[in-house]
Amino acid sequence: MGKKLVLLSTAIVTVAVLFLTGFYINSNINNIFNVPIGKMETVSLKAGAADKISGKEGGTAIKTKDNVGGGAPQKQVSESTGDIKKETTWEVKTTRIDQEAKKIVDNVLDYLVLVNKKNCLPAGFVPPDLVKPQIKFSFEEDLPKKLMRKEAAAAVENLFQQAGEEGIDIAGVSAYRSYERQQEIFNYKARQMGEEEANKISAHPGESEHQTGLAIDVSCSRVGYNLSEAFGETIEGRWLVENAPKHGFIIRYPRGKEDITGYNYEPWHIRYVGIEAAGEIASRNITLEQFLANEQ
Numbered sequence: 001m002g003k004k005l006v007l008l009s010t011a012i013v014t015v016a017v018l019f020l021t022g023f024y025i026n027s028n029i030n031n032i033f034n035v036p037i038g039k040m041e042t043v044s045l046k047a048g049a050a051d052k053i054s055g056k057e058g059g060t061a062i063k064t065k066d067n068v069g070g071g072a073p074q075k076q077v078s079e080s081t082g083d084i085k086k087e088t089t090w091e092v093k094t095t096r097i098d099q100e101a102k103k104i105v106d107n108v109l110d111y112l113v114l115v116n117k118k119n120c121l122p123a124g125f126v127p128p129d130l131v132k133p134q135i136k137f138s139f140e141e142d143l144p145k146k147l148m149r150k151e152a153a154a155a156v157e158n159l160f161q162q163a164g165e166e167g168i169d170i171a172g173v174s175a176y177r178s179y180e181r182q183q184e185i186f187n188y189k190a191r192q193m194g195e196e197e198a199n200k201i202s203a204h205p206g207e208s209e210h211q212t213g214l215a216i217d218v219s220c221s222r223v224g225y226n227l228s229e230a231f232g233e234t235i236e237g238r239w240l241v242e243n244a245p246k247h248g249f250i251i252r253y254p255r256g257k258e259d260i261t262g263y264n265y266e267p268w269h270i271r272y273v274g275i276e277a278a279g280e281i282a283s284r285n286i287t288l289e290q291f292l293a294n295e296q
């Protein structure tokens with residue numbers, strides 16, 4: 001009788017331990033996939049990355065491998081959290097609806113760097129030479145969104161100086177944006193309108209040109225400094241089309257090129273590419289994607 005009770009207790013304890021261990025392993029795997037993307041620079045995955053999680057807890061070795069697709073890993077990082085060591089490929093996404101392969105760009109400091117829905121920046125990339133251009137902004141606070149890379153900042157100052165001389169009243173609305181900030185913005189829009197719609201007007205983190213420090217959104221008081229298509233119809237918006245290329249900027253998302261850029265028309269978003277490339281892109285009425293394809 002006593003022996004049976006011991007056996008029964010042992011069985012119950014064993015089942016409980018197995019159950020809890022299973023739950024533990026499971027929740028750790030889930031943590032990897034559900035990690036808030038602000039932390040993704042350390043523990044994110046992407047379609048194409050093979051990821052390993054290994055760890056030790058209560059004498060139980062955990063090892064699992066998840067292959068989300070094809071493609072080569074880009075960069076390895078490791079992270080230790082207590083006893084749990086995670087080794088993962090430094091990539092950007094795990095929960096995308098479209099799991100198509102994406103490239104992590106490596107020419108991050110190139111003024112011609114291509115950043116779009118297929119070519120994205122590494123999560124941890126912060127331009128090393130961000131400065132605040134001396135131009136009019138639509139807001140007073142000293143925020144990171146006033147920053148641009150040094151050369152682009154000098155170019156935008158020249159652009160705004162010419163505007164001032166010609167009586168064109170424009171203001172910067174948003175320039176540099178960190179990976180984490182882009183994540184917040186995208187999540188906010190996805191909650192409002194759903195991920196698919198949000199993707200047409202807002203970039204996933206890593207896919208925004210604002211992270212390069214080479215882009216700035218510009219508007220004017222006539223449209224309340226809004227970033228709307230109406231800006232493109234204003235005197236200021238038309239002036240920008242004509243004059244931005246003289247200072248090395250292009251209207252990055254033109255009307256009629258949505259299939260190539262992946263974005264709706266954005267008359268307010270200008271991107272620094274240098275005077276030579278900007279002149280050619282504007283005069284040939286092409287996009288940066290087309291310009292770079294021709295270069296190869």
Ligand SMILES: [Zn+2]
Nearest residue numbers: 215216217269
């Ligand atoms: Zn923009």
